[in-house]
Amino acid sequence: MQQEQARGERNRQRIVEVADRLFYEQGYNSTSFSDIAREAEIPRGNFYYYFKSKDDILEGVIERRIEEMREQLAQWRQTLDDPRERLLAAVRMMLGSEDSIIRYGCPWGTLNAELAKRQPALQARAASMFDVLVEWYREQFTELAVAEPRTMALHLMARMQGASMVANVYTDRDFLRYEINEIERWLTGIRQQGATR
Amino acid sequence: MQQEQARGERNRQRIVEVADRLFYEQGYNSTSFSDIAREAEIPRGNFYYYFKSKDDILEGVIERRIEEMREQLAQWRQTLDDPRERLLAAVRMMLGSEDSIIRYGCPWGTLNAELAKRQPALQARAASMFDVLVEWYREQFTELAVAEPRTMALHLMARMQGASMVANVYTDRDFLRYEINEIERWLTGIRQQGATR
DNA sequence: GTCTATATCTCGATAGAC
DNA sequence: GTCTATCGAGATATAGAC
Numbered sequence: 001m002q003q004e005q006a007r008g009e010r011n012r013q014r015i016v017e018v019a020d021r022l023f024y025e026q027g028y029n030s031t032s033f034s035d036i037a038r039e040a041e042i043p044r045g046n047f048y049y050y051f052k053s054k055d056d057i058l059e060g061v062i063e064r065r066i067e068e069m070r071e072q073l074a075q076w077r078q079t080l081d082d083p084r085e086r087l088l089a090a091v092r093m094m095l096g097s098e099d100s101i102i103r104y105g106c107p108w109g110t111l112n113a114e115l116a117k118r119q120p121a122l123q124a125r126a127a128s129m130f131d132v133l134v135e136w137y138r139e140q141f142t143e144l145a146v147a148e149p150r151t152m153a154l155h156l157m158a159r160m161q162g163a164s165m166v167a168n169v170y171t172d173r174d175f176l177r178y179e180i181n182e183i184e185r186w187l188t189g190i191r192q193q194g195a196t197r
Numbered sequence: 198m199q200q201e202q203a204r205g206e207r208n209r210q211r212i213v214e215v216a217d218r219l220f221y222e223q224g225y226n227s228t229s230f231s232d233i234a235r236e237a238e239i240p241r242g243n244f245y246y247y248f249k250s251k252d253d254i255l256e257g258v259i260e261r262r263i264e265e266m267r268e269q270l271a272q273w274r275q276t277l278d279d280p281r282e283r284l285l286a287a288v289r290m291m292l293g294s295e296d297s298i299i300r301y302g303c304p305w306g307t308l309n310a311e312l313a314k315r316q317p318a319l320q321a322r323a324a325s326m327f328d329v330l331v332e333w334y335r336e337q338f339t340e341l342a343v344a345e346p347r348t349m350a351l352h353l354m355a356r357m358q359g360a361s362m363v364a365n366v367y368t369d370r371d372f373l374r375y376e377i378n379e380i381e382r383w384l385t386g387i388r389q390q391g392a393t394r
Numbered sequence: 395g396t397c398t399a400t401a402t403c404t405c406g407a408t409a410g411a412c
Numbered sequence: 413g414t415c416t417a418t419c420g421a422g423a424t425a426t427a428g429a430c
Contacts (some may be wrong), residue, residue: 008413027314030226032405043415045408054406103313110310112366113302117224127366154363154372155379162359166351169309169324175351182352205395229423240397245425 012050014040016060023061024100024107027114028122055122062125065108066132073136083140084187087156090137091183094160094176102171106164108133130157145192159183209247211237213257220258221297221304224311225319252319259322262305263329270333280337281384284353287334288380291357291373299368303361305330327354342389356380 018040022031033054037044051057072093080086094101104110108129115123134153141149163179166172215237219228230251234241248254269290277283291298301307305326312320334350343349360376363369 011413025314027226027311029224030315033407034404044406045415045417046413048407049413105310105313109362109366110314113307113310113362114224116365117222117301117307118227123366130363130366151372151375154367154369155376158359158363158372158376159356160359161362162355162357165306165310165358165362166327166355168313169306169320169327170351172351175348175355178348179352179355208395230425231422241424242397242399242426243395246395251424 008050011040011042011046012060015042015047015050015057016064019057020061020064023058023111025104028058028111029114058122059125062129065129069129069132073132077136083143084190087137087140087187088184090133091156091160091180091187094164094180098173098176101164101176102167102173105168106161109161109164133157144190146190156183156187159186205247208237208239208243209257212239212244212247212254213261216254217258217261220255220308222301225255225308226311255319256322259326262326266326266329270329280340281387284334284337284384285381287330288353288357288377288384291361291377295370295373298361298373299364299370302365303358306358306361330354341387343387353380353384356383 015036019031019036022035022039026035033044033047036042036057037047047057051060073090076086076089080089100107108126112123112126112130115126134150134157137153137156138149141152146152159179160183163176163183167176167179212233216228216233219232219236223232230241230244233239233254234244244254248257270287273283273286277286297304305323309320309323309327312323331347331350331354334353335346338346338349356376357380360373360380364373364376
C-alpha cells in the first residue's frame with residue numbers, strides 16, 4: 001500500500017485493468033470471470049483472493065477511472081489558465097477516443113445506462129464518475145461567471161453524451177466531429193452572465 | 198395475418214408486449230425467457246413454437262416499436278400543419294415518459310447502446326428504430342428549408358439522447374425538463390436557411 | 395397447439411490441496 | 413498465495429407426451 005508493493009498487488013492491478021477494458025467493450029453483465037481470467041492470464045479461482053465478488057471488481061474499476069480522470073483534470077487546471085480553454089480541452093478529449101466511442105459508446109455513459117436498469121446500488125457508484133467531471137465543469141463555469149453553472153455543467157455532459165450515443169448508433173465519425181465542433185462553438189460563444197443566450 | 202386472427206396470434210402478441218417492456222426495464226441480455234414467461238403467463242417451452250430464438254423475439258419487439266412510432270408520426274403529420282410544430286410535438290413526447298426515462302433511460306438509446314457492445318447484427322436492426330424517427334425529423338427540417346436537414350435531424354436526436362442519459366444517471370426530473378425546454382427554444386428560434394445560428 | 399421434462403451450457407462463487 | 417476441481421443456480425434450447 002505504501003512504499004513497498006504487496007506481492008499480489010500487481011495481479012490485483014492487472015485484473016482491474018483488464019476488467020476496465022472488458023466492461024467497456026462488452027458491458028458489465030456480459031463480461032464473465034472467464035473473460036477476465038483469460039485476458040489477464042490469471043486462473044478464475046484466484047479472483048476471490050483479490051476481490052470478494054464481481055461487484056467488488058467493478059468498484060475497483062470505478063475507482064481506477066475516477067483516479068485517472070482526476071489526474072487529467074488536475075493537469076488541465078495547472079497547464080491552462082483560462083477556464084474556457086479548460087472546458088474546450090475536455091471536449092476535445094473525445095477526439096482522441098473517436099474510434100472507441102464510435103464502436104462502444106462513451107465508457108461512462110454506457111456503464112451507467114446498463115447498471116441503471118437493474119443494479120441501482122452499483123449505478124449510484126458509477127454516477128460518482130460523472131460527479132468528478134460535472135463538478136470540475138461547474139468550477140470552470142463558475143470562474144466564467146456564467147449563471148447557473150451547475151446546470152451548464154450538466155448541459156455540457158448531456159451534449160457530449162448525446163453526441164457519443166448517436167455516433168455509436170450510426171457508427172458515424174463525421175457526426176461525432178460535427179457535434180464536437182458545435183459544442184466548441186457554443187462554449188466559445190458563451191458570454192459572462194449571459195447564461196445560454 | 199389477414200381478416201381472421203390465428204389461434205396463437207394473441208399469444209405471440211402478448212409475448213412481444215411483455216418482452217418489449219422487460220427489454221426496456223431490464224435490458225435485453227439480462228431478460229430471460231423465464232422472466233417473460235412469468236409475466237406473460239405462458240410456459241417457457243411454448244416460446245419456441247412462436248419464435249425460433251431469443252433474437253427472434255427481439256426482432257418482433259423492434260418491429261412493434263417501429264410500427265407504433267410510425268403511427269404516431271403519421272398522426273402528427275396529419276394533425277399538425279407546421280413542420281416546426283410537428284418537431285415540437287415529438288420533443289414534448291418525452292414529457293409523457295418522464296418517469297420511465299428517469300428510471301430506465303430512453304428505450305431506443307439504451308437498447309442500441311447495449312447491443313452495440315457485442316451484438317452488432319442485432320444493433321443494426323435496432324438502429325432502424327432510430328432511422329424512422331431521424332428520417333421523419335429530416336423531412337420536417339427540409340420543409341423548414343433549413344440547411345443540412347439530415348445533420349439537423351441527427352443533432353435533434355443527440356440532444357434528446359443526451360438529455361435522457363444525464364437525467365437517467367442522476368435521476369433528475371428537473372434537468373430533463375430543462376433540457377426539453379432548451380430544445381424547444383432552439384427549434385423555435387431556427388430561421389430558414391439559417392442553419393444552427 | 396399446448397405443455398412438461400429435461401438436455402447442455404455457463405455463470406458466479408467456494409473448498410481445499412499444495 | 414496459488415491453483416484445480418467443482419458446486420448450485422439459472423441460462424437457452426429441445427424432445428416428445430398430450
